[in-house]
Amino acid sequence: MIPEHKKATMIALKKAASLLEKVTKMTEDEQYCVDIIQQVRAVQGLLSSAQSTLLKNHFSCCFKSALSTNNKKREEEMIGELMRIFNLSNKK
Secondary structure, three states: OOHHHHHHHHHHHHHHHHHHHHHHHHHHOOOOHHHHHHHHHHHHHHHHHHHHHHHHHHHHHHHHHHHOOOOHHHHHHHHHHHHHHHHHHHOO
């Protein structure tokens, strides 16, 4: 993994984990629903950021490396991965 991608991913994931604990506590304490929803959206944003960074890393390393091998089977696997990622990103 590219070091700066790893660092950015870890920061986003740790912030999301910390914030999720806060959201859980807010829910247990029956705080105002809109405030909880805002914090849930913040967690989702952090996770989305981590996901984007991981995807960028995958394209920069794994995908790029696989395409440079001139191995048709590996290229087809990478295309299959792209389609899986695309399909996952369109699910809500």
